[in-house]
Amino acid sequence: MISIKNLHAEVEGKPILRGIDLEIPDGEVHAIMGPNGSGKSTLASILAGREEYEVTEGSVTYKGKELLELDPDERACEGVFLGFQYPVEIPGVSNLYLLRAAVNARRKYHGEPEVDAVEFMQMVQEKIAHVGMSMDMVKRGVNEDFSGGEKKRNEIFQMLMLEPSLSVLDETDSGLDIDALKVVASGINRLRSPERSTILVTHYKRLLEHVVPDRVHVLYQGRIVRSGGPELADTLEEEGYANLETDEAAATS
Amino acid sequence: MSATQQIEPNIDHYLAEYARVERDLPGSDDSKRERSAELTRFSEAGFPSPREEDWKYTSLQPVEKRRFEISDEAEPVALDELRAFLPTDLDAHRIIVIDGHFNAALSSLDELPAGVTVRSFADYLSDNAGATVKAREIDEEPGSLTAMNAAFCTDGAYVETAANTVLDKPLHVISVASGVRDERMTQVRHRYVLGENSQATIIEHSVGLGSKAYFANQVTEAVVGRNAQLTRIRIQQESERGYHVSSFFAQQRRDSRVFNHGFDLGGRLARIDTNARLVDHNAEVHFNGVYAPTGRQHMDNHTKIDHATEHSVSREQYKGVLAGHARGVFNGKILIQKDAQKTDSDLSSDALLLSDNAEVDAKPELEIYADDVTAGHGSTVGQLDEDAVFYLKSRGVGEEGARAILTYSFANALVQKVGIEPIERYVEAAILAKLPGGRAYVDLA
């Protein structure tokens, strides 16, 4: 699905990613953990095409295409979805309006006709049921006056509507109560299939109990310093990130 | 101004122009005398100059240097040429004024409710010996352009609602500048007289068709009786070479309500003065305005709300969206007089600059002489939220589209206040169509 090679990136001249190698086969879910400031969101943002990060070295191949050469909207149309750590509020643009624009953009990109209004609303009805949102909520401005948990549900709702090939979910599980966590987890599992892959950025093992990842990676100071199976999450939960200094030394050598 | 002041050559032109058309202007001999006094007032004051505080940011030089003429008759315009300006599904009575002349064939005024008069302003003046060009109840204040209009006005809409009547459908008044001949002017004047407990919604729509330069100078006077309600929706879509100046004066009696919505989209230069005087208790006024100049358009909105007595309410919100090399001006004055205790007023002005070359001067101006009042005001000037732009792009919307959607959403809150869906959709589409890449998103709203 996606292959990241020796990715270096900086913001305002400050290096943040310092050589990331990551391979995610079709159908797999990979978790990325790591302490605050290690570069997880930076990696996610770069995959989605945020321009303030400058890629100084390396490459990203997605479904055989050079991902970094595509504009953010083209990436979205190619099936990349970013679940934001901090979803923005856009008063005045309803969730429905945004989604119709998004669905139509995708269809246009693939040379398909616009979505039929009735069909679209049926899709909305079906997906809001999965995430426990009301019609009233989706008619409101994008994330307007939503609580932290509601914003994360909304990210999952959008993901379900857009059915991406690669979902990059940046701490979609942070700040959620257990019910909301289950909603988020079931949303992710619902899309799990041999032709879709997911990158889960998380701080908590709790999510990984509901969405069991194929691999877990630890990002530290802009590098992946350790990778393993789901059990790595348990180790990290027990030991914290204290031993990462030595891991990093090992990774550099 | 001193009496010995030199009359500028361009003023000379208008004196001669008045002499040329005077005989054909509608109204009694008395009203001709009124007109000629107004002409004198105009000729003495001349065009407003940037030296005047109220005209600091707006130069009428391009108007002043030309010699505009009254059209003796309208150019032929077919309804088809106006289709684009008729909001889809709008069920309305209609008055069409072309090049300053009421067009009965294109208008549609059948089936008016009993007690409601809607007719051509020229006919009103001609048929009533005692009719004056300016409403007696209203003081238009010394403005040389309103004086010019009083002297020259050829036609417009006259609306009168008897006590306890309701104009059943909105009245759509379209003033068209055909733009066929160069340097023409339209001097259109509307008057609305709303009796006690009556209600009317009027859409004043100014449009330009051709490519020639013209000057549209318009005045609307409204006398809003006790507990009456006027909704006025002003949509300004002059053509690229149209110079538009318009003034609105409302006098509000006890318990009356005025909702004024302004949408400025067109014209090379537009200057709009919107005034309400709340002369008796518990009157309420709402001014909402969106101005969206792009390219080299210049739009200047001046408003004045005068709270003269107790317990009145005003709510004012203006939003500007400026692109290209556009220039915007907003000056919102709230006057709360000594006797206007318990006034509750709020004014906000927000502007969005879409380009480094666009510029806006926005100023709320509060003058308060009463001590027991609530008066809030705020003013912001900003750019699009880049995080929101990226959010939309990350969902598949292209760069231009994302910017158009966000810009539009900024203005949308005020469009939604109109409360008449076909108008809201029309205005929405018109705003979006002005923004690069916006057309694609018109139908989603």
Ligand SMILES: Nc1ncnc2c1ncn2[C@@H]1O[C@H](COP(=O)(O)OP(=O)(O)OP(=O)(O)O)[C@@H](O)[C@H]1O
């Ligand atoms: N736009 C920016 N400008 C300046 N510095 C930035 C910017 N974005 C990120 N950084 C810096 O880059 C580093 C990595 O940030 P990033 O947000 O990727 O961390 P993270 O792993 O997602 O952390 P968290 O777990 O707190 O979300 C931090 O030191 C951060 O301060």
Ligand SMILES: [Mg+2]
């Ligand atoms: Mg982060």
